[in-house]
Amino acid sequence: MSRTDAILQRLLMLHPNKLIDLSLDRMHRLLADLGHPEQRLPKTIHIAGTNGKGSTAAHLRAMLEAAGKRVHVYTSPHLVNFNERIRLGGKLVGNRQLNKALERCEKANGGKPITYFEITTAAAFVLFAEEPADYLLLEVGLGGRCDATNVIDNPLGTIVTPVSIDHVEFLGEGIKKIAGEKAGILKRGAPAVFARQTDEGLDVLEAKAAALGVTPFVSGRDFDGYAQNDRLIYQDEDGLLDLPPSKLAGPFQFDNATTAIAAVRHFKLPVTDAEIAKGLETVYWPARMMPLKTGKLRKFLPDGHELWLDGAHNEAGGGVVADAVNALNARNPRPLVLIMGTFANKDAKGFLAHFGDAPEIVLTVRIPGERASWSARELSDFAQAQGLPARPMRSVTGALKEAAKIKNARVVIAGGIYLAGRVLADNGTPPK
Numbered sequence: 001m002s003r004t005d006a007i008l009q010r011l012l013m014l015h016p017n018k019l020i021d022l023s024l025d026r027m028h029r030l031l032a033d034l035g036h037p038e039q040r041l042p043k044t045i046h047i048a049g050t051n052g053k054g055s056t057a058a059h060l061r062a063m064l065e066a067a068g069k070r071v072h073v074y075t076s077p078h079l080v081n082f083n084e085r086i087r088l089g090g091k092l093v094g095n096r097q098l099n100k101a102l103e104r105c106e107k108a109n110g111g112k113p114i115t116y117f118e119i120t121t122a123a124a125f126v127l128f129a130e131e132p133a134d135y136l137l138l139e140v141g142l143g144g145r146c147d148a149t150n151v152i153d154n155p156l157g158t159i160v161t162p163v164s165i166d167h168v169e170f171l172g173e174g175i176k177k178i179a180g181e182k183a184g185i186l187k188r189g190a191p192a193v194f195a196r197q198t199d200e201g202l203d204v205l206e207a208k209a210a211a212l213g214v215t216p217f218v219s220g221r222d223f224d225g226y227a228q229n230d231r232l233i234y235q236d237e238d239g240l241l242d243l244p245p246s247k248l249a250g251p252f253q254f255d256n257a258t259t260a261i262a263a264v265r266h267f268k269l270p271v272t273d274a275e276i277a278k279g280l281e282t283v284y285w286p287a288r289m290m291p292l293k294t295g296k297l298r299k300f301l302p303d304g305h306e307l308w309l310d311g312a313h314n315e316a317g318g319g320v321v322a323d324a325v326n327a328l329n330a331r332n333p334r335p336l337v338l339i340m341g342t343f344a345n346k347d348a349k350g351f352l353a354h355f356g357d358a359p360e361i362v363l364t365v366r367i368p369g370e371r372a373s374w375s376a377r378e379l380s381d382f383a384q385a386q387g388l389p390a391r392p393m394r395s396v397t398g399a400l401k402e403a404a405k406i407k408n409a410r411v412v413i414a415g416g417i418y419l420a421g422r423v424l425a426d427n428g429t430p431p432k
Contacts, residue, residue, distance in 0.1 A: 004095055007102045008082060008120075015115045022146035026114045030122050031151060033108040037122075037129035038151045042072060044136045045263065046152055048144040048182040049161025051316055052195065052256045055248060055285050056161055057137045059260035063279030065090060067271040069134040074124050074149070076117070076141050079287055079311070079421035080430040086124050088131045092432070101126045117141050121148040135269075145184025157267040158185050158192045161259060163201040164316035175201045183208035192216040193266050195259040217266040225258025227251065232280065234261050241273055246280050249289040249308075250324035257283075286431040287311040287420035289324045295427035300400040306334065306410045307400075309423055313342055313416035318351030321414050325358065334410040335360040337403040339396060340383075341367045342415035344374050349382050351415070360406055362390040363399040367419045396423060 001009070015021060031038050045060065047053050054075050064071050073087040086093040101123040109119060121141070128136050135156070140147045163179045179201040186192055186208055194205055196219040209216045217223060223236035227245065232254055234241040241261070246253040257280055264271045271279075292298050292307040301307055312321045325336060338359045342348050352362070364379035374382075376392035383390035393399040396413065403411045413423055424430050 002095070003099055004082060004102075007099060007106065008116075011102065011106060011119050012116045014109065014111070014119065015113050021115050022143060024146055024148070024151065026112070027118050027122065027148050027151055029112075030105065030109055030114060030119065031125065034105065034122060034126060037125040040129040041125065041152070042128065042133040042136045043156040044138050044152050045157050045159065045267065046138050046140070046149065046155045046185045047159045047161065048140040048147075048185045049159070049195065050164040050178070050182075050314070051312075051320065052161035052252070052259070053139045055253060055256040055288055056159060056195070056259050056263075057139055058248070058285035059246065059257045059279060059283050060263055061087075061090075061137055062283040063260060063264055063271050063276050064135055064269065066275040066278035066282065067269075069270070070132065072128045072131070072133045072136040073139075074121075074128070074136070075139045077417055079417060080425045082120075084431050085120070086127060088127060089133055093127060097127065098123070115148075118148040140182075140185060143178075143181040143184070145181045147184075150185055153187065155185075155187055155190045157263060158187065158190055159195070159259060159263055160185070160192070160197075160205055161195045161256070162316070163197055163205075164314065176204050179204035180208070186212055186214060188212040188214065190214065191266055193259060193263045194218045196220050196255060217262055219255075219259065219262070223258070223262045223265075225254055225261065227254050232257060234258055236262065236265060238265060241276070243277050244280050247283050248285055249291065249328075250320065251327050252320045252323060253288070284432075287417065287424065289321070292423075292427060292429065295429045297396065297400060297423065297427040300397060301404050301411060304408045305404065308410070308412045309420055310412065310414045311417040311420040312351075312414055313346055315347040315350030315354075318354040318414075321412065322354035322356075322358070325355070325410070325412060328410065329358075334408055335406050337406055337409045337411045338362045339365065339393075339399045339403065339411065339413045340379055340415045341365040341376070341396075341419045342374055342379070343367070343370070343372050343418075345372065346416070348374055348379055349386070352383055352386055352388070355388075357387065359388055360409065361402075362388050363393050363402055364390060365393050365396055365399055365419075367416065368395070368422050370418060396426070
């Protein structure tokens with residue numbers, strides 16, 4: 001076990017009864033004991049939403065860096081290594097620097113109850129406060145209102161990506177309640193950008209914004225973006241931009257890129273149109289319709305096969321992956337092999353329903369080392385109940401060997417971040 005893993009294991013035990021306990025009291029107490037690093041952060045853009053937070057932040061980071069700006073980024077969860085959560089000036093935090101911050105927070109906390117996410121977020125704030133940068137892109141962990149990141153009183157701006165059903169055990173049943181939690185990051189005096197929302201979700205977000213005196217910049221009303229002739233066309237009240245498509249695959253990335261561009265313009269960030277275009281061409285965000293062209297796992301498939309990896313895990317995410325596969329198929333039809341593994345608190349049936357009868361076969365796996373995962377047999381039964389040919393497999397490796405039997409297949413591994421992380425680790429291609 002590495003020193004970092006040993007520290008993280010100790011921190012995990014500080015609130016042994018609850019991995020998630022949404023409250024800000026413990027966070028405020030620890031930050032005060034640390035000298036309030038959250039009050040010394042770079043200009044902060046706070047990002048909440050159900051899907052697309054990380055991809056939107058990745059696009060925004062790429063655009064700001066194309067403009068020569070130094071950018072910190074906080075995202076979660078990680079795929080392979082914890083360091084992925086904290087990016088300092090464009091680079092993942094180093095082990096020594098991370099360990100020092102974690103141990104400083106551990107000492108300041110003094111053994112008091114606190115959740116893993118809270119104390120590691122406090123460590124991130126320590127690092128962000130002490131390392132100079134122009135901007136901080138701060139992604140919410142869960143919800144928004146009571147999330148550990150929601151201790152920033154005066155953000156430069158806030159973004160809410162699409163809100164859909166997820167984590168109902170913590171955020172409540174239905175879009176209205178979940179949107180209300182996401183709206184908790186909105187702050188008086190901070191401009192807000194809303195990605196495309198359902199009508200009921202938008203009503204909640206706009207009501208919260210109005211109560212704070214904020215006039216949000218809303219997708220589909222104040223700005224829009226769409227694909228045209230393999231280009232991204234963006235438009236708002238200031239005019240139209242004809243841009244290259246995002247380097248990230250999938251139609252949904254047009255929406256995430258559009259939200260990032262809207263933030264650049266609405267928050268009046270010092271980024272030119274040419275730098276926006278450069279950001280679209282250089283953006284990096286792993287496990288989001290990510291092609292795996294090399295690696296240990298890729299070798300189990302013969303030449304002529306495609307291998308894609310996506311971390312989508314909820315019902316709406318299933319729709320996003322299915323749309324991406326449909327777009328690929330429209331250009332280059334191939335038999336689809338879906339390899340799926342997900343947690344038992346996720347709507348696996350809803351996820352699968354988006355694929356219709358497209359899969360040639362669904363190969364199901366249990367997420368390695370995760371008791372809370374659906375079993376391969378249960379997922380296979382769900383797929384068969386929807387009329388899909390399906391087979392439970394003992395491992396991703398076994399599933400890939402089975403997929404290799406189907407000529408020129410397009411193999412897509414999906415179902416969650418934890419499965420995606422294991423695939424990247426086993427493939428020998430961790431995030432950079």
